[in-house]
Amino acid sequence: MSEQKHSPLPDLQPAEDSAKVRQILDGARAVFLKLGFDGASMGDIARVAGVSKGTLYVYFENKAELFSALIAEERKRAKREFHLDPDGPDIAEDLRRYGRAMLAYVSTAQNIRSVRTVIGIAEKFPKVGQDFYRDGPERGIVHLAAYFEAQVAAGRLRIDDCRMAARQLQMLFHTGIVSEMLYGVRAQPGDAEIARTADEAVTTFLARYGVNGAA
Amino acid sequence: MSEQKHSPLPDLQPAEDSAKVRQILDGARAVFLKLGFDGASMGDIARVAGVSKGTLYVYFENKAELFSALIAEERKRAKREFHLDPDGPDIAEDLRRYGRAMLAYVSTAQNIRSVRTVIGIAEKFPKVGQDFYRDGPERGIVHLAAYFEAQVAAGRLRIDDCRMAARQLQMLFHTGIVSEMLYGVRAQPGDAEIARTADEAVTTFLARYGVNGAA
Amino acid sequence: MSEQKHSPLPDLQPAEDSAKVRQILDGARAVFLKLGFDGASMGDIARVAGVSKGTLYVYFENKAELFSALIAEERKRAKREFHLDPDGPDIAEDLRRYGRAMLAYVSTAQNIRSVRTVIGIAEKFPKVGQDFYRDGPERGIVHLAAYFEAQVAAGRLRIDDCRMAARQLQMLFHTGIVSEMLYGVRAQPGDAEIARTADEAVTTFLARYGVNGAA
Amino acid sequence: MSEQKHSPLPDLQPAEDSAKVRQILDGARAVFLKLGFDGASMGDIARVAGVSKGTLYVYFENKAELFSALIAEERKRAKREFHLDPDGPDIAEDLRRYGRAMLAYVSTAQNIRSVRTVIGIAEKFPKVGQDFYRDGPERGIVHLAAYFEAQVAAGRLRIDDCRMAARQLQMLFHTGIVSEMLYGVRAQPGDAEIARTADEAVTTFLARYGVNGAA
DNA sequence: TATGAATGAGTCTTCATTCAT
DNA sequence: AATGAATGAAGACTCATTCAT
Numbered sequence: 019m020s021e022q023k024h025s026p027l028p029d030l031q032p033a034e035d036s037a038k039v040r041q042i043l044d045g046a047r048a049v050f051l052k053l054g055f056d057g058a059s060m061g062d063i064a065r066v067a068g069v070s071k072g073t074l075y076v077y078f079e080n081k082a083e084l085f086s087a088l089i090a091e092e093r094k095r096a097k098r099e100f101h102l103d104p105d106g107p108d109i110a111e112d113l114r115r116y117g118r119a120m121l122a123y124v125s126t127a128q129n130i131r132s133v134r135t136v137i138g139i140a141e142k143f144p145k146v147g148q149d150f151y152r153d154g155p156e157r158g159i160v161h162l163a164a165y166f167e168a169q170v171a172a173g174r175l176r177i178d179d180c181r182m183a184a185r186q187l188q189m190l191f192h193t194g195i196v197s198e199m200l201y202g203v204r205a206q207p208g209d210a211e212i213a214r215t216a217d218e219a220v221t222t223f224l225a226r227y228g229v230n231g232a233a
Numbered sequence: 234m235s236e237q238k239h240s241p242l243p244d245l246q247p248a249e250d251s252a253k254v255r256q257i258l259d260g261a262r263a264v265f266l267k268l269g270f271d272g273a274s275m276g277d278i279a280r281v282a283g284v285s286k287g288t289l290y291v292y293f294e295n296k297a298e299l300f301s302a303l304i305a306e307e308r309k310r311a312k313r314e315f316h317l318d319p320d321g322p323d324i325a326e327d328l329r330r331y332g333r334a335m336l337a338y339v340s341t342a343q344n345i346r347s348v349r350t351v352i353g354i355a356e357k358f359p360k361v362g363q364d365f366y367r368d369g370p371e372r373g374i375v376h377l378a379a380y381f382e383a384q385v386a387a388g389r390l391r392i393d394d395c396r397m398a399a400r401q402l403q404m405l406f407h408t409g410i411v412s413e414m415l416y417g418v419r420a421q422p423g424d425a426e427i428a429r430t431a432d433e434a435v436t437t438f439l440a441r442y443g444v445n446g447a448a
Numbered sequence: 449m450s451e452q453k454h455s456p457l458p459d460l461q462p463a464e465d466s467a468k469v470r471q472i473l474d475g476a477r478a479v480f481l482k483l484g485f486d487g488a489s490m491g492d493i494a495r496v497a498g499v500s501k502g503t504l505y506v507y508f509e510n511k512a513e514l515f516s517a518l519i520a521e522e523r524k525r526a527k528r529e530f531h532l533d534p535d536g537p538d539i540a541e542d543l544r545r546y547g548r549a550m551l552a553y554v555s556t557a558q559n560i561r562s563v564r565t566v567i568g569i570a571e572k573f574p575k576v577g578q579d580f581y582r583d584g585p586e587r588g589i590v591h592l593a594a595y596f597e598a599q600v601a602a603g604r605l606r607i608d609d610c611r612m613a614a615r616q617l618q619m620l621f622h623t624g625i626v627s628e629m630l631y632g633v634r635a636q637p638g639d640a641e642i643a644r645t646a647d648e649a650v651t652t653f654l655a656r657y658g659v660n661g662a663a
Numbered sequence: 664m665s666e667q668k669h670s671p672l673p674d675l676q677p678a679e680d681s682a683k684v685r686q687i688l689d690g691a692r693a694v695f696l697k698l699g700f701d702g703a704s705m706g707d708i709a710r711v712a713g714v715s716k717g718t719l720y721v722y723f724e725n726k727a728e729l730f731s732a733l734i735a736e737e738r739k740r741a742k743r744e745f746h747l748d749p750d751g752p753d754i755a756e757d758l759r760r761y762g763r764a765m766l767a768y769v770s771t772a773q774n775i776r777s778v779r780t781v782i783g784i785a786e787k788f789p790k791v792g793q794d795f796y797r798d799g800p801e802r803g804i805v806h807l808a809a810y811f812e813a814q815v816a817a818g819r820l821r822i823d824d825c826r827m828a829a830r831q832l833q834m835l836f837h838t839g840i841v842s843e844m845l846y847g848v849r850a851q852p853g854d855a856e857i858a859r860t861a862d863e864a865v866t867t868f869l870a871r872y873g874v875n876g877a878a
Numbered sequence: 879t880a881t882g883a884a885t886g887a888g889t890c891t892t893c894a895t896t897c898a899t
Numbered sequence: 900a901a902t903g904a905a906t907g908a909a910g911a912c913t914c915a916t917t918c919a920t
Contacts, residue, residue, distance in 0.1 A: 038883085054353055056271030060911060070885045075912065131356065138269060138353020140417040141346065151416035182409070186437055189404040194397065201366035202355040222401055225441035253900085275894055285902045287896085296894065468904080484783055486701030490890060500906045505891065561786065568699055568783020570847040571776065581846035612839070616867055619834040624827065631796035632785040652831055655871035683879085705915055715881045717917085726915065 039077055042067045046088045051131035055085055055139045082143075089146055092132040096154040098123065102161060104168035109175065109228070110220055117191045117216030120158065124192070127206050130199045137200075159184045166227075177227050190219035254292055257282045261303045266346035270300055270354050297358075304361055307347045311369035313338065317376060319383035324390065324443070325435055332406045332431030335373065339407070342421050345414045352415075374399045381442075392442050405434035469507055472497045476518045481561035485515055485569045512573075519576055522562040526584035528553065532591060534598035539605065539658070540650055547621045547646030550588065554622070557636050560629045567630075589614045596657075607657050620649035684722055687712045691733045696776040700730055700784050727788075734791055737777045741799035743768065747806060749813035754820065754873070755865055762836045762861030765803065769837070772851050775844045782845075804829045811872075822872050835864035 045067025049058045060081055064071040078084035100119040106112040123129060132150075140147030162184035169175040177183045193215055198204040207215070260282025264273045275296055279286040293299035315334040321327045338344060347365075355362030377399035384390040392398045408430055413419040422430070475497025479488045490511055494501040508514035530549040536542040553559060562580075570577030592614035599605040607613045623645055628634040637645070690712025694703045705726055709716040723729035745764040751757040768774060777795075785792030807829035814820040822828045838860055843849040852860070 052356055054269065054271060054357065056269060057354075057357060059909080061909085071911090072885050072887095072913080073883080076883065081911065134352050134355060137349050137415050140349060140415065141267060142269070142272060144417045147415075147417040151413070151418045155412060155416075156418075182433060185409045186405055186433070189408045190401055193404045194400045197370060198366070200352050200355065200362075201370075202359045202362040203366045203371075218397060218401070222437065222441040226437045251900095274892075276892085286894085287902050287904095288900080290895070291900065291902095482786055484699065484701060484787065486699060487784075487787060489888080491888085501890090502892080502906050502908095503904080506904065511890065564782050564785060567779050567845050570779060570845065571697060572699070572702060574847045577845075577847040581843070581848045585842060585846075586848075612863060615839045616835055616863070619838045620831055623834045624830045627800060628796070630782050630785065630792075631800075632789045632792040633796045633801075648827060648831070652867065652871045656867045704913080706913085716915085717881050717883095718879080720916070721879065721881095 038069065038073065041069060042074060042077055042084070043088055043091060045069075046084055047091075050085060050088055051128075051135050054135055055081075055142075060084075086146070089132075089136065089150060092136075093150055093153040096129070096132075096150070097157065099157070099161060102165045104165050109169060110224060113187070113220045113223070114213075114216050116162075117187075117219055118212055121191055121195065121207075121212045121216055122209075125195050125199060125207050125212065127199075130196075130206075134200055155188065158188055162187060174229055175227050176229055183223075183227055187219060187223045190222055191216060193219060253284065253288065256284060257289060257292060257299070258303055258306060260284075261299055262306075265300055265303055266343070266350050269350055270296075270357075275299075301361065304347075304351060304365060307351075308365055308368040311344070311347075311365070312372065314372070314376060317380045319380050324384060325439055328402070328435045328438070329428075329431050331377075332402075332434055333427055336406055336410065336422075336427045336431055337424075340410050340414060340422055340427065342414075345411075345421075349415055370403065373403055377402060389444055390442050391444055398438075398442055402434060402438045405437055406431060408434060468499065468503065471499060472504060472507055472514070473518055473521060475499075476514055477521075480515060480518055481558075481565050484565055485511075485572075490514075516576070519562075519566065519580060522566075523580055523583040526559070526562075526580070527587060529587070529591060532595045534595055539599060540654055543617070543650045543653070544643075544646050546592075547617075547649055548642055551621055551625065551637075551642045551646055552639075555625050555629060555637050555642065557629075560626075560636075564630055585618065588618055592617060604659055605657050606659055613653075613657055617649060617653045620652055621646060623649060683714065683718065686714060687719060687722060687729070688733055688736060690714075691729055692736075695730055695733055696773075696780050699780055700726075700787075705729075731791065734777075734781065734795060737781075738795050738798040741774070741777075741795070742802065744802070744806060747810045749810050754814060755869055758832070758865045758868070759858075759861050761807075762832075762864055763857055766836055766840065766852075766857045766861055767854075770840050770844060770852050770857065772844075775841075775851075779845055800833065803833055807832060819874055820872050821874055828868075828872055832864060832868045835867055836861060838864060 042063070045063050045065075046058075048066050049063045052058075053062070060071055060074055063084070064074055067074075074084065078087060100116050100123075102116050103112060136147055136150045159181065163180040166175055166177050166180040166183055170177050170180065195204075195207055195211075195215060199206070257278070260278050260280075261273075263281050264278045267273075268277070275286055275289055278299070279289055282289075289299065293302060315331050315338075317331050318327060351362055351365045374396065378395045381390055381392050381395040381398055385392050385395065410419075410422055410426075410430060414421070472493070475493050475495075476488075478496050479493045482488075483492070490501055490504055493514070494504055497504075504514065508517060530546050530553075532546050533542060566577055566580045589611065593610045596605055596607050596610040596613055600607050600610065625634075625637055625641075625645060629636070687708070690708050690710075691703075693711050694708045697703075698707070705716055705719055708729070709719055712719075719729065723732060745761050745768075747761050748757060781792055781795045804826065808825045811820055811822050811825040811828055815822050815825065840849075840852055840856075840860060844851070
């Protein structure tokens with residue numbers, strides 16, 4: 019039935035992307051991200067995934083394990099890196115482009131649901147929250163900070179604490195969108211709003227850290 | 234599992250803060266904020282509150298209603314306004330003071346738990362998230378925006394879109410603290426860190442919006 | 449509803465013989481002794497006891513605990529001591545009387561079911577088997593052995609190893625009845641058979657240990 | 664959970680002791696005798712036997728059938744007859760030898776487990792208990808009784824009811840060992856204890872039934 | 879023959895809610 | 900008002916059994 023029959027025990031977890039596992043994870047995503055870990059029932063997941071309850075347990079030891087696997091997938095998804103060229107001549111334009119791309123992903127309804135779910139159980143399952151942060155926001159910060167270091171070295175930015183600056187820019191990018199979506203007071207932004215938000219963020223950022231008051 | 238029955242109830246009987254209601258809400262806070270809506274059981278709450286399960290239902294129609302009442306209380310708590318004098322001569326100092334006070338409250342473990350809980354069920358109970366946002370973050374933004382309008386009128390700030398600027402400053406204040414606590418990757422900050430974070434936020438903010446590059 | 453309302457927390461376990469507990473234990477007895485620990489379902493027990501499944505868990509933490517409580521009751525029941533007068537002049541008659549009384553109890557269908565159940569899970573729950581043995585058969589042996597010691601001291605029996613003799617007599621009493629009932633190859637004996645079995649046991653016993661070949 | 668479907672199946676295909684059947688029965692023995700009928704799962708058995716769950720059903724119609732086949736094997740094992748020479752000159756020695764051999768087998772951990780398992784489900788599956796008794800203990804009694812008849816005829820024993828005497832001797836042999844092991848209060852005896860127990864049994868037995876008070 | 883994926887009924891247990899007192 | 904006993908629906912998880920390959 020499933021095509022790529024996993025040979026007896028190839029890798030333990032990652033390789034077994036049999037069609038069934040996909041089905042299940044997709045069902046789990048729909049249900050977990052909508053109802054949260056405790057709110058979701060294995061019955062719901064089975065129904066949405068189109069498999070029997072028993073089948074869930076063939077592939078995942080228990081609810082927490084299934085949830086973990088789903089979150090691991092979401093993290094992987096969040097690992098996507100957005101382009102940033104340390105040798106690019108136009109810092110403002112580079113940052114704007116970066117910000118738009120990043121925001122376009124982050125403000126995705128799907129991503130917001132992941133974030134909500136993860137934050138919702140961060141107290142109960144601290145590791146889930148920490149891992150997610152590490153693979154998501156943290157990577158962006160590290161990425162930006164490295165970029166800043168390079169530009170500072172090249173004399174094109176004036177920054178004391180690059181990590182702090184990176185965090186500030188990241189927050190500025192999120193302005194008016196991320197928190198608002200998390201609380202459910204607004205919908206996913208269109209391209210125009212994303213562009214404007216990113217641009218304003220960069221303007222504010224460079225007002226402080228830019229070499230000659232660019233933007 | 235009725236979706237949004239948290240009707241006016243909490244507002245209907247506001248005065249009857251009999252000791253029992255207090256007890257119950259305190260127990261509910263401890264349990265709900267720790268375990269989330271679905272994770273918490275009425276039995277837990279009764280035990281922690283030191284009342285019988287039956288008593289819970291004397292004061293609250295059901296679990297959702299109790300949760301709703303608790304969140305209403307948290308909202309009220311979040312309504313606290315931080316001082317900001319539109320006629321103050323030293324904008325930088327004013328904003329720093331404001332930022333520190335606000336952050337000191339926002340970064341409270343208790344507040345973080347509230348936020349987590351609310352965000353965690355924002356998809357399931359949208360009204361809860363919206364109300365909470367309206368009484369919390371939104372009020373801060375409105376407050377700041379009004380302050381900015383006044384300062385712009387007085388020629389002491391240069392801002393086109395005051396709401397946008399307010400949002401940006403709010404985000405800058407949160408830098409490195411709020412998200413990180415929500416994800417559980419860091420603990421509550423001390424006064425020194427709060428001060429530094431607020432100061433840096435104001436510096437970046439005024440680099441763009443200040444009249445003469447103050448800070 | 450229940451008559452003797454157990455005051456809040458009188459004794460932890462033993463005293464709360466509320467009517468409900470009785471009902472439940474009686475249901476549990478019927479079901480457990482018929483189907484064994486694993487074969488019995490909490491649903492069955494609830495139905496037979498005439499309470500809801502939930503109620504079971506109000507009084508007993510889980511299935512094993514309920515089973516334990518039932519077995520504890522059976523053990524208590526098994527503790528009954530049968531009369532044996534160390535100063536009685538007619539040893540043969542005393543032992544016959546003792547044997548009949550003991551057999552009458554042991555060969556009860558109810559007792560046999562208990563024994564079957566206990567032996568059936570002795571490998572899984574060793575403590576259950578050991579406790580049951582200690583309170584049941586072992587007590588009989590100790591009782592008999594003490595009686596023999598007295599009679600030997602009085603010169604009315606000739607026994608080297610009184611515990612061994614006690615065990616032998618106990619086995620002789622069981623002859624043709626207990627094993628057979630355990631295996632389900634025969635029904636509960638009538639008074640006549642009990643009498644005859646006990647008498648024969650005593651005759652054999654005294655042939656070896658009696659002072660003058662009595663019987 | 665069909666009650667007594669252990670039909671002639673095991674007898675139908677007696678010869679096909681293909682390695683697979685052996686494997687399965689050995690696995691079934693390990694699991695059933697340890698966990699009991701209800702406690703054992705087909706999954707456990709498959710794993711221990713080293714075959715797939717599906718294969719179990721190739722050879723046995725269902726769980727009850729497999730159990731039945733296993734018990735049939737155990738019965739066969741229990742059929743082993745212990746030597747007893749009706750013309751032997753030294754009855755005491757003969758009986759002692761017999762007792763020791765029999766006890767050595769009966770007190771085997773493996774046999775005890777079989778007995779426990781069979782007794783444990785004797786109420787649920789009466790036929791299992793009855794068949795087992797017939798092939799095990801009953802055969803010993805018949806064997807002994809026949810021996811006694813011969814010796815009585817030869818004037819070397821004085822017995823009214825030979826079956827009763829046989830049962831008594833059998834019980835005496837078990838003294839202090841079999842019940843105790845069934846309840847799990849003691850371990851398998853060593854040779855010395857077996858010898859002593861058998862000897863004491865014979866001594867008591869012959870005190871009553873011996874022609875001249877031998878032993 | 880042998881497998882192992884798949885199933886759905888059934889198991890133990892929890893929990894929101896009700897109700898007599 | 901306050902209790903706590905009682906419930907039944909629902910949840911996570913297991914397992915005997917089937918079936919395509």
